[in-house]
Amino acid sequence: MPQDNLEAQLKAKAIALGFAACGIALADAAPRAGERLRQWLADGCHGDMIWMEARAHHRESPAGLWPEARSVIALGMSYAPAEDPLRLAGEGGIGRISTYAQGADYHDVVKKALKALARWLVDAAPCDLKVFVDTAPVMEKPLAEAAGLGWQGKHTNLVSRSDGSWLFLGAIYTTLDLAPDAPGRPSCGSCDACQRACPTNAFPAPYRLDARRCISYLTIEHAGPIPHEFRRAIGNRIYGCDDCLAVCPWNKFASASRANQAYAARAELAAPRLADLLALDDAGFRQVFAGSPIKRIGRGRMIRNCLIAAGNSGDPDLLPRVATLRDDPDPVVAEAADWAMHALAGH
Known part of the structure:
Protein backbone atom coordinates (compact mmCIF):
# COMPACT_ATOMS: atom_id res chain seq x y z
CA MET A 1 0.00 0.00 0.00
CA PRO A 2 1.41 3.47 -0.84
CA GLN A 3 2.68 5.23 2.28
CA ASP A 4 0.55 8.33 1.72
CA ASN A 5 -2.58 6.19 1.90
CA LEU A 6 -1.52 3.99 4.79
CA GLU A 7 -2.27 6.43 7.60
CA ALA A 8 -5.74 7.23 6.23
CA GLN A 9 -6.56 3.56 5.76
CA LEU A 10 -5.28 2.80 9.26
CA LYS A 11 -7.56 5.39 10.81
CA ALA A 12 -10.56 4.20 8.84
CA LYS A 13 -9.92 0.63 9.96
CA ALA A 14 -9.63 1.77 13.59
CA ILE A 15 -13.04 3.42 13.42
CA ALA A 16 -14.52 0.29 11.82
CA LEU A 17 -13.18 -1.76 14.75
CA GLY A 18 -14.99 0.37 17.33
CA PHE A 19 -12.46 3.07 18.18
CA ALA A 20 -13.67 6.66 18.30
CA ALA A 21 -10.27 8.21 17.69
CA CYS A 22 -6.92 7.28 16.16
CA GLY A 23 -3.78 9.40 15.89
CA ILE A 24 -0.09 8.97 15.23
CA ALA A 25 2.96 10.31 17.05
CA LEU A 26 6.67 9.78 16.73
CA ALA A 27 8.05 7.48 19.41
CA ASP A 28 9.95 10.39 21.00
CA ALA A 29 7.06 12.86 20.81
CA ALA A 30 6.45 13.23 24.57
CA PRO A 31 9.94 13.99 25.94
CA ARG A 32 8.78 15.64 29.18
CA ALA A 33 6.55 12.77 30.24
CA GLY A 34 9.43 10.87 31.84
CA GLU A 35 10.56 13.90 33.82
CA ARG A 36 7.07 14.49 35.18
CA LEU A 37 6.72 10.82 36.05
CA ARG A 38 9.99 10.80 38.01
CA GLN A 39 8.93 13.84 40.03
CA TRP A 40 5.49 12.35 40.73
CA LEU A 41 7.08 9.15 41.99
CA ALA A 42 9.67 11.03 44.05
CA ASP A 43 6.85 12.86 45.80
CA GLY A 44 5.21 9.53 46.69
CA CYS A 45 1.97 10.41 44.88
CA HIS A 46 1.65 6.85 43.55
CA GLY A 47 0.90 5.46 47.01
CA ASP A 48 0.86 1.65 47.06
CA MET A 49 1.19 1.34 43.28
CA ILE A 50 4.75 0.04 43.50
CA TRP A 51 4.66 -1.24 39.92
CA MET A 52 4.72 2.39 38.76
CA GLU A 53 8.11 2.81 40.41
CA ALA A 54 9.46 -0.66 39.64
CA ARG A 55 9.13 -0.19 35.87
CA ALA A 56 9.49 3.58 35.64
CA HIS A 57 12.46 3.20 33.28
CA HIS A 58 10.21 1.34 30.83
CA ARG A 59 7.32 3.76 31.29
CA GLU A 60 9.27 6.98 30.69
CA SER A 61 9.27 6.67 26.90
CA PRO A 62 8.45 4.15 24.16
CA ALA A 63 12.16 3.67 23.57
CA GLY A 64 12.64 2.75 27.22
CA LEU A 65 10.30 -0.19 26.77
CA TRP A 66 11.12 -1.08 23.16
CA PRO A 67 14.10 0.71 21.55
CA GLU A 68 13.02 -0.36 18.05
CA ALA A 69 9.78 1.64 18.19
CA ARG A 70 9.62 4.41 15.60
CA SER A 71 5.97 5.43 15.72
CA VAL A 72 3.11 5.24 18.19
CA ILE A 73 -0.48 4.73 17.09
CA ALA A 74 -2.71 6.10 19.85
CA LEU A 75 -6.31 4.96 20.01
CA GLY A 76 -9.34 6.01 22.00
CA MET A 77 -12.54 4.03 22.53
CA SER A 78 -15.53 5.93 23.87
CA TYR A 79 -17.48 4.80 26.91
CA ALA A 80 -19.63 7.92 27.18
CA PRO A 81 -22.50 7.10 29.58
CA ALA A 82 -26.16 7.23 28.64
CA GLU A 83 -27.10 8.61 32.06
CA ASP A 84 -25.64 11.21 34.42
CA PRO A 85 -22.85 9.47 36.40
CA LEU A 86 -23.65 11.65 39.42
CA ARG A 87 -27.35 10.82 39.57
CA LEU A 88 -26.98 8.38 42.50
CA ALA A 89 -25.16 10.77 44.81
CA GLY A 90 -26.85 10.71 48.18
CA GLU A 91 -28.76 7.45 47.50
CA GLY A 92 -27.77 5.84 50.79
CA GLY A 93 -28.80 2.26 50.11
CA ILE A 94 -27.21 2.17 46.65
CA GLY A 95 -23.56 1.69 45.77
CA ARG A 96 -22.05 3.87 43.06
CA ILE A 97 -19.78 2.12 40.56
CA SER A 98 -17.62 4.16 38.20
CA THR A 99 -19.07 4.40 34.70
CA TYR A 100 -16.18 2.58 33.08
CA ALA A 101 -16.74 -0.56 35.19
CA GLN A 102 -20.49 -1.01 34.71
CA GLY A 103 -20.13 -2.93 31.45
CA ALA A 104 -17.60 -5.32 29.92
CA ASP A 105 -13.97 -5.29 31.00
CA TYR A 106 -12.29 -2.64 28.86
CA HIS A 107 -8.98 -4.51 28.98
CA ASP A 108 -10.54 -7.32 26.97
CA VAL A 109 -12.55 -5.16 24.58
CA VAL A 110 -9.77 -2.70 23.75
CA LYS A 111 -7.09 -5.38 23.43
CA LYS A 112 -9.23 -7.44 21.04
CA ALA A 113 -9.72 -4.41 18.79
CA LEU A 114 -6.02 -3.47 19.07
CA LYS A 115 -4.96 -6.95 17.99
CA ALA A 116 -7.34 -6.86 15.03
CA LEU A 117 -5.94 -3.49 13.96
CA ALA A 118 -2.39 -4.79 14.41
CA ARG A 119 -3.10 -7.77 12.17
CA TRP A 120 -4.49 -5.46 9.51
CA LEU A 121 -1.43 -3.21 9.72
CA VAL A 122 1.07 -6.06 9.40
CA ASP A 123 -0.76 -7.27 6.30
CA ALA A 124 -0.87 -3.78 4.82
CA ALA A 125 2.73 -2.82 5.67
CA PRO A 126 4.90 -5.64 7.07
CA CYS A 127 6.49 -4.46 10.31
CA ASP A 128 7.18 -5.35 13.91
CA LEU A 129 4.76 -4.01 16.50
CA LYS A 130 3.49 -4.34 20.05
CA VAL A 131 0.01 -3.59 21.43
CA PHE A 132 -0.71 -2.14 24.86
CA VAL A 133 -3.72 -1.35 26.99
CA ASP A 134 -3.46 0.00 30.54
CA THR A 135 -1.58 -2.81 32.30
CA ALA A 136 1.71 -2.30 30.40
CA PRO A 137 4.28 0.36 31.40
CA VAL A 138 3.09 2.84 28.79
CA MET A 139 2.32 6.56 29.19
CA GLU A 140 -0.93 6.42 27.24
CA LYS A 141 -2.17 9.90 28.09
CA PRO A 142 0.91 11.95 27.08
CA LEU A 143 1.24 9.84 23.93
CA ALA A 144 -2.45 10.31 23.08
CA GLU A 145 -1.98 14.06 23.47
CA ALA A 146 1.11 13.95 21.25
CA ALA A 147 -0.91 12.03 18.65
CA GLY A 148 -3.68 14.63 18.61
CA LEU A 149 -6.47 12.69 20.34
CA GLY A 150 -6.92 15.49 22.87
CA TRP A 151 -5.01 16.94 25.80
CA GLN A 152 -4.38 16.05 29.42
CA GLY A 153 -6.84 18.10 31.40
CA LYS A 154 -6.41 19.55 34.84
CA HIS A 155 -7.75 16.24 36.24
CA THR A 156 -4.75 14.57 34.48
CA ASN A 157 -6.99 12.45 32.24
CA LEU A 158 -7.29 12.92 28.51
CA VAL A 159 -9.94 15.35 27.29
CA SER A 160 -11.25 15.13 23.74
CA ARG A 161 -13.15 17.80 21.84
CA SER A 162 -15.51 15.14 20.52
CA ASP A 163 -15.63 12.61 23.38
CA GLY A 164 -15.01 14.68 26.49
CA SER A 165 -13.38 12.77 29.34
CA TRP A 166 -14.83 9.40 28.31
CA LEU A 167 -12.09 7.62 26.36
CA PHE A 168 -10.32 4.34 27.07
CA LEU A 169 -6.82 4.53 25.63
CA GLY A 170 -4.69 1.95 23.88
CA ALA A 171 -1.46 2.11 21.91
CA ILE A 172 0.41 0.29 19.19
CA TYR A 173 4.18 0.70 18.99
CA THR A 174 5.55 -0.02 15.54
CA THR A 175 8.83 0.00 13.63
CA LEU A 176 7.13 1.84 10.77
CA ASP A 177 7.92 5.48 10.11
CA LEU A 178 4.39 6.86 9.98
CA ALA A 179 3.44 10.48 9.35
CA PRO A 180 2.61 12.05 12.73
CA ASP A 181 -0.49 14.07 13.47
CA ALA A 182 -0.47 17.50 15.07
CA PRO A 183 -0.47 17.26 18.87
CA GLY A 184 -3.52 18.14 20.91
CA ARG A 185 -3.70 21.68 22.25
CA PRO A 186 -4.63 22.24 25.93
CA SER A 187 -8.08 23.82 26.00
CA CYS A 188 -9.10 23.88 29.66
CA GLY A 189 -8.67 27.63 29.88
CA SER A 190 -9.57 29.04 33.28
CA CYS A 191 -12.02 26.22 34.06
CA ASP A 192 -11.31 24.41 37.33
Whole structure:
Protein backbone atom coordinates (compact mmCIF):
# COMPACT_ATOMS: atom_id res chain seq x y z
CA MET A 1 0.00 0.00 0.00
CA PRO A 2 1.41 3.47 -0.84
CA GLN A 3 2.68 5.23 2.28
CA ASP A 4 0.55 8.33 1.72
CA ASN A 5 -2.58 6.19 1.90
CA LEU A 6 -1.52 3.99 4.79
CA GLU A 7 -2.27 6.43 7.60
CA ALA A 8 -5.74 7.23 6.23
CA GLN A 9 -6.56 3.56 5.76
CA LEU A 10 -5.28 2.80 9.26
CA LYS A 11 -7.56 5.39 10.81
CA ALA A 12 -10.56 4.20 8.84
CA LYS A 13 -9.92 0.63 9.96
CA ALA A 14 -9.63 1.77 13.59
CA ILE A 15 -13.04 3.42 13.42
CA ALA A 16 -14.52 0.29 11.82
CA LEU A 17 -13.18 -1.76 14.75
CA GLY A 18 -14.99 0.37 17.33
CA PHE A 19 -12.46 3.07 18.18
CA ALA A 20 -13.67 6.66 18.30
CA ALA A 21 -10.27 8.21 17.69
CA CYS A 22 -6.92 7.28 16.16
CA GLY A 23 -3.78 9.40 15.89
CA ILE A 24 -0.09 8.97 15.23
CA ALA A 25 2.96 10.31 17.05
CA LEU A 26 6.67 9.78 16.73
CA ALA A 27 8.05 7.48 19.41
CA ASP A 28 9.95 10.39 21.00
CA ALA A 29 7.06 12.86 20.81
CA ALA A 30 6.45 13.23 24.57
CA PRO A 31 9.94 13.99 25.94
CA ARG A 32 8.78 15.64 29.18
CA ALA A 33 6.55 12.77 30.24
CA GLY A 34 9.43 10.87 31.84
CA GLU A 35 10.56 13.90 33.82
CA ARG A 36 7.07 14.49 35.18
CA LEU A 37 6.72 10.82 36.05
CA ARG A 38 9.99 10.80 38.01
CA GLN A 39 8.93 13.84 40.03
CA TRP A 40 5.49 12.35 40.73
CA LEU A 41 7.08 9.15 41.99
CA ALA A 42 9.67 11.03 44.05
CA ASP A 43 6.85 12.86 45.80
CA GLY A 44 5.21 9.53 46.69
CA CYS A 45 1.97 10.41 44.88
CA HIS A 46 1.65 6.85 43.55
CA GLY A 47 0.90 5.46 47.01
CA ASP A 48 0.86 1.65 47.06
CA MET A 49 1.19 1.34 43.28
CA ILE A 50 4.75 0.04 43.50
CA TRP A 51 4.66 -1.24 39.92
CA MET A 52 4.72 2.39 38.76
CA GLU A 53 8.11 2.81 40.41
CA ALA A 54 9.46 -0.66 39.64
CA ARG A 55 9.13 -0.19 35.87
CA ALA A 56 9.49 3.58 35.64
CA HIS A 57 12.46 3.20 33.28
CA HIS A 58 10.21 1.34 30.83
CA ARG A 59 7.32 3.76 31.29
CA GLU A 60 9.27 6.98 30.69
CA SER A 61 9.27 6.67 26.90
CA PRO A 62 8.45 4.15 24.16
CA ALA A 63 12.16 3.67 23.57
CA GLY A 64 12.64 2.75 27.22
CA LEU A 65 10.30 -0.19 26.77
CA TRP A 66 11.12 -1.08 23.16
CA PRO A 67 14.10 0.71 21.55
CA GLU A 68 13.02 -0.36 18.05
CA ALA A 69 9.78 1.64 18.19
CA ARG A 70 9.62 4.41 15.60
CA SER A 71 5.97 5.43 15.72
CA VAL A 72 3.11 5.24 18.19
CA ILE A 73 -0.48 4.73 17.09
CA ALA A 74 -2.71 6.10 19.85
CA LEU A 75 -6.31 4.96 20.01
CA GLY A 76 -9.34 6.01 22.00
CA MET A 77 -12.54 4.03 22.53
CA SER A 78 -15.53 5.93 23.87
CA TYR A 79 -17.48 4.80 26.91
CA ALA A 80 -19.63 7.92 27.18
CA PRO A 81 -22.50 7.10 29.58
CA ALA A 82 -26.16 7.23 28.64
CA GLU A 83 -27.10 8.61 32.06
CA ASP A 84 -25.64 11.21 34.42
CA PRO A 85 -22.85 9.47 36.40
CA LEU A 86 -23.65 11.65 39.42
CA ARG A 87 -27.35 10.82 39.57
CA LEU A 88 -26.98 8.38 42.50
CA ALA A 89 -25.16 10.77 44.81
CA GLY A 90 -26.85 10.71 48.18
CA GLU A 91 -28.76 7.45 47.50
CA GLY A 92 -27.77 5.84 50.79
CA GLY A 93 -28.80 2.26 50.11
CA ILE A 94 -27.21 2.17 46.65
CA GLY A 95 -23.56 1.69 45.77
CA ARG A 96 -22.05 3.87 43.06
CA ILE A 97 -19.78 2.12 40.56
CA SER A 98 -17.62 4.16 38.20
CA THR A 99 -19.07 4.40 34.70
CA TYR A 100 -16.18 2.58 33.08
CA ALA A 101 -16.74 -0.56 35.19
CA GLN A 102 -20.49 -1.01 34.71
CA GLY A 103 -20.13 -2.93 31.45
CA ALA A 104 -17.60 -5.32 29.92
CA ASP A 105 -13.97 -5.29 31.00
CA TYR A 106 -12.29 -2.64 28.86
CA HIS A 107 -8.98 -4.51 28.98
CA ASP A 108 -10.54 -7.32 26.97
CA VAL A 109 -12.55 -5.16 24.58
CA VAL A 110 -9.77 -2.70 23.75
CA LYS A 111 -7.09 -5.38 23.43
CA LYS A 112 -9.23 -7.44 21.04
CA ALA A 113 -9.72 -4.41 18.79
CA LEU A 114 -6.02 -3.47 19.07
CA LYS A 115 -4.96 -6.95 17.99
CA ALA A 116 -7.34 -6.86 15.03
CA LEU A 117 -5.94 -3.49 13.96
CA ALA A 118 -2.39 -4.79 14.41
CA ARG A 119 -3.10 -7.77 12.17
CA TRP A 120 -4.49 -5.46 9.51
CA LEU A 121 -1.43 -3.21 9.72
CA VAL A 122 1.07 -6.06 9.40
CA ASP A 123 -0.76 -7.27 6.30
CA ALA A 124 -0.87 -3.78 4.82
CA ALA A 125 2.73 -2.82 5.67
CA PRO A 126 4.90 -5.64 7.07
CA CYS A 127 6.49 -4.46 10.31
CA ASP A 128 7.18 -5.35 13.91
CA LEU A 129 4.76 -4.01 16.50
CA LYS A 130 3.49 -4.34 20.05
CA VAL A 131 0.01 -3.59 21.43
CA PHE A 132 -0.71 -2.14 24.86
CA VAL A 133 -3.72 -1.35 26.99
CA ASP A 134 -3.46 0.00 30.54
CA THR A 135 -1.58 -2.81 32.30
CA ALA A 136 1.71 -2.30 30.40
CA PRO A 137 4.28 0.36 31.40
CA VAL A 138 3.09 2.84 28.79
CA MET A 139 2.32 6.56 29.19
CA GLU A 140 -0.93 6.42 27.24
CA LYS A 141 -2.17 9.90 28.09
CA PRO A 142 0.91 11.95 27.08
CA LEU A 143 1.24 9.84 23.93
CA ALA A 144 -2.45 10.31 23.08
CA GLU A 145 -1.98 14.06 23.47
CA ALA A 146 1.11 13.95 21.25
CA ALA A 147 -0.91 12.03 18.65
CA GLY A 148 -3.68 14.63 18.61
CA LEU A 149 -6.47 12.69 20.34
CA GLY A 150 -6.92 15.49 22.87
CA TRP A 151 -5.01 16.94 25.80
CA GLN A 152 -4.38 16.05 29.42
CA GLY A 153 -6.84 18.10 31.40
CA LYS A 154 -6.41 19.55 34.84
CA HIS A 155 -7.75 16.24 36.24
CA THR A 156 -4.75 14.57 34.48
CA ASN A 157 -6.99 12.45 32.24
CA LEU A 158 -7.29 12.92 28.51
CA VAL A 159 -9.94 15.35 27.29
CA SER A 160 -11.25 15.13 23.74
CA ARG A 161 -13.15 17.80 21.84
CA SER A 162 -15.51 15.14 20.52
CA ASP A 163 -15.63 12.61 23.38
CA GLY A 164 -15.01 14.68 26.49
CA SER A 165 -13.38 12.77 29.34
CA TRP A 166 -14.83 9.40 28.31
CA LEU A 167 -12.09 7.62 26.36
CA PHE A 168 -10.32 4.34 27.07
CA LEU A 169 -6.82 4.53 25.63
CA GLY A 170 -4.69 1.95 23.88
CA ALA A 171 -1.46 2.11 21.91
CA ILE A 172 0.41 0.29 19.19
CA TYR A 173 4.18 0.70 18.99
CA THR A 174 5.55 -0.02 15.54
CA THR A 175 8.83 0.00 13.63
CA LEU A 176 7.13 1.84 10.77
CA ASP A 177 7.92 5.48 10.11
CA LEU A 178 4.39 6.86 9.98
CA ALA A 179 3.44 10.48 9.35
CA PRO A 180 2.61 12.05 12.73
CA ASP A 181 -0.49 14.07 13.47
CA ALA A 182 -0.47 17.50 15.07
CA PRO A 183 -0.47 17.26 18.87
CA GLY A 184 -3.52 18.14 20.91
CA ARG A 185 -3.70 21.68 22.25
CA PRO A 186 -4.63 22.24 25.93
CA SER A 187 -8.08 23.82 26.00
CA CYS A 188 -9.10 23.88 29.66
CA GLY A 189 -8.67 27.63 29.88
CA SER A 190 -9.57 29.04 33.28
CA CYS A 191 -12.02 26.22 34.06
CA ASP A 192 -11.31 24.41 37.33
CA ALA A 193 -14.56 22.42 37.64
CA CYS A 194 -12.74 19.11 37.99
CA GLN A 195 -10.54 20.46 40.77
CA ARG A 196 -13.49 21.79 42.74
CA ALA A 197 -15.52 18.61 42.27
CA CYS A 198 -13.03 16.29 43.97
CA PRO A 199 -14.50 15.17 47.32
CA THR A 200 -11.07 14.45 48.87
CA ASN A 201 -8.99 17.33 47.46
CA ALA A 202 -6.78 14.93 45.48
CA PHE A 203 -5.46 17.69 43.20
CA PRO A 204 -2.69 19.68 44.91
CA ALA A 205 -2.43 21.75 41.74
CA PRO A 206 -3.94 21.75 38.26
CA TYR A 207 -2.63 18.89 36.11
CA ARG A 208 -1.34 17.09 39.19
CA LEU A 209 -3.01 14.20 41.06
CA ASP A 210 -2.07 12.80 44.46
CA ALA A 211 -3.35 9.24 44.12
CA ARG A 212 -3.18 8.72 47.88
CA ARG A 213 -6.18 11.04 48.25
CA CYS A 214 -8.10 9.84 45.19
CA ILE A 215 -11.27 7.81 45.75
CA SER A 216 -10.56 5.70 42.66
CA TYR A 217 -7.19 4.75 44.13
CA LEU A 218 -8.56 4.20 47.63
CA THR A 219 -11.41 1.92 46.51
CA ILE A 220 -9.52 0.01 43.80
CA GLU A 221 -5.73 -0.01 44.20
CA HIS A 222 -5.37 0.42 47.97
CA ALA A 223 -5.51 -2.94 49.72
CA GLY A 224 -5.53 -2.02 53.41
CA PRO A 225 -7.98 -0.12 55.59
CA ILE A 226 -9.16 3.11 54.01
CA PRO A 227 -7.78 6.06 56.02
CA HIS A 228 -10.43 7.47 58.35
CA GLU A 229 -9.99 11.01 57.04
CA PHE A 230 -11.48 9.97 53.67
CA ARG A 231 -14.29 7.65 54.74
CA ARG A 232 -17.08 10.21 55.02
CA ALA A 233 -16.06 11.85 51.74
CA ILE A 234 -16.33 8.51 49.94
CA GLY A 235 -20.08 8.58 50.45
CA ASN A 236 -21.70 5.71 48.56
CA ARG A 237 -18.89 5.20 46.03
CA ILE A 238 -17.90 1.54 46.12
CA TYR A 239 -15.68 1.29 43.05
CA GLY A 240 -13.97 4.32 41.61
CA CYS A 241 -15.19 7.88 41.30
CA ASP A 242 -16.46 9.82 38.28
CA ASP A 243 -16.80 13.26 39.80
CA CYS A 244 -13.82 15.03 38.19
CA LEU A 245 -14.62 13.46 34.81
CA ALA A 246 -18.37 14.00 34.93
CA VAL A 247 -18.22 17.77 35.51
CA CYS A 248 -15.92 18.47 32.56
CA PRO A 249 -17.69 20.96 30.25
CA TRP A 250 -16.25 19.23 27.18
CA ASN A 251 -18.55 16.28 27.91
CA LYS A 252 -21.40 18.21 26.31
CA PHE A 253 -19.95 17.16 22.95
CA ALA A 254 -19.73 13.49 23.94
CA SER A 255 -22.50 11.18 22.84
CA ALA A 256 -23.39 7.74 24.13
CA SER A 257 -24.11 6.82 20.51
CA ARG A 258 -20.36 6.94 19.84
CA ALA A 259 -19.61 4.63 22.76
CA ASN A 260 -18.71 1.01 22.15
CA GLN A 261 -21.83 -0.94 23.06
CA ALA A 262 -19.78 -3.42 25.08
CA TYR A 263 -19.62 -0.76 27.79
CA ALA A 264 -23.38 -0.36 28.18
CA ALA A 265 -24.19 -0.67 31.88
CA ARG A 266 -25.27 -4.08 33.11
CA ALA A 267 -28.50 -3.80 35.06
CA GLU A 268 -27.02 -5.36 38.19
CA LEU A 269 -24.09 -2.92 38.18
CA ALA A 270 -25.87 0.32 37.31
CA ALA A 271 -27.39 0.82 40.78
CA PRO A 272 -26.56 -2.15 43.04
CA ARG A 273 -28.14 -2.39 46.48
CA LEU A 274 -25.61 -2.37 49.31
CA ALA A 275 -27.63 -5.00 51.19
CA ASP A 276 -27.22 -7.44 48.30
CA LEU A 277 -23.50 -6.80 47.91
CA LEU A 278 -22.80 -7.13 51.63
CA ALA A 279 -24.24 -10.64 51.51
CA LEU A 280 -21.76 -11.88 48.89
CA ASP A 281 -19.29 -14.64 49.67
CA ASP A 282 -16.30 -15.34 47.40
CA ALA A 283 -18.31 -17.47 44.97
CA GLY A 284 -21.11 -14.94 44.84
CA PHE A 285 -18.68 -12.10 44.24
CA ARG A 286 -17.06 -13.93 41.34
CA GLN A 287 -20.46 -14.68 39.82
CA VAL A 288 -21.80 -11.12 40.05
CA PHE A 289 -18.64 -9.52 38.70
CA ALA A 290 -17.70 -12.08 36.05
CA GLY A 291 -16.48 -10.28 32.93
CA SER A 292 -16.09 -7.01 34.83
CA PRO A 293 -12.84 -5.19 35.72
CA ILE A 294 -14.18 -5.14 39.29
CA LYS A 295 -13.45 -8.84 39.65
CA ARG A 296 -9.71 -8.24 40.00
CA ILE A 297 -9.98 -6.39 43.33
CA GLY A 298 -11.46 -9.45 45.04
CA ARG A 299 -14.35 -9.90 47.41
CA GLY A 300 -12.56 -8.50 50.47
CA ARG A 301 -11.81 -5.11 48.98
CA MET A 302 -15.30 -4.75 47.53
CA ILE A 303 -16.97 -5.64 50.83
CA ARG A 304 -14.68 -3.17 52.61
CA ASN A 305 -15.86 -0.47 50.21
CA CYS A 306 -19.51 -1.43 50.67
CA LEU A 307 -19.13 -1.23 54.44
CA ILE A 308 -17.77 2.31 54.19
CA ALA A 309 -20.77 3.18 52.02
CA ALA A 310 -23.10 1.48 54.50
CA GLY A 311 -21.62 3.51 57.34
CA ASN A 312 -22.32 6.66 55.35
CA SER A 313 -25.84 5.62 54.33
CA GLY A 314 -27.78 6.49 57.48
CA ASP A 315 -29.84 3.38 56.77
CA PRO A 316 -30.45 1.35 59.97
CA ASP A 317 -31.84 -1.53 57.89
CA LEU A 318 -28.26 -2.32 56.93
CA LEU A 319 -27.20 -2.94 60.54
CA PRO A 320 -27.88 -6.71 60.56
CA ARG A 321 -25.79 -7.27 57.43
CA VAL A 322 -23.01 -5.07 58.75
CA ALA A 323 -23.03 -6.83 62.13
CA THR A 324 -22.42 -10.26 60.58
CA LEU A 325 -19.25 -8.95 58.94
CA ARG A 326 -17.61 -7.87 62.20
CA ASP A 327 -16.37 -11.47 62.48
CA ASP A 328 -15.22 -11.75 58.88
CA PRO A 329 -11.91 -13.65 58.53
CA ASP A 330 -10.49 -10.75 56.53
CA PRO A 331 -9.29 -8.26 59.19
CA VAL A 332 -9.73 -5.31 56.82
CA VAL A 333 -13.38 -6.25 56.30
CA ALA A 334 -13.92 -6.80 60.03
CA GLU A 335 -12.45 -3.39 60.86
CA ALA A 336 -14.60 -1.66 58.24
CA ALA A 337 -17.68 -3.43 59.62
CA ASP A 338 -16.89 -2.21 63.11
CA TRP A 339 -16.50 1.34 61.82
CA ALA A 340 -19.77 1.09 59.90
CA MET A 341 -21.62 -0.13 63.00
CA HIS A 342 -20.44 2.85 65.01
CA ALA A 343 -21.12 5.24 62.13
CA LEU A 344 -24.69 3.99 61.75
CA ALA A 345 -25.30 4.00 65.49
CA GLY A 346 -24.18 7.60 65.74
CA HIS A 347 -26.05 8.84 62.70
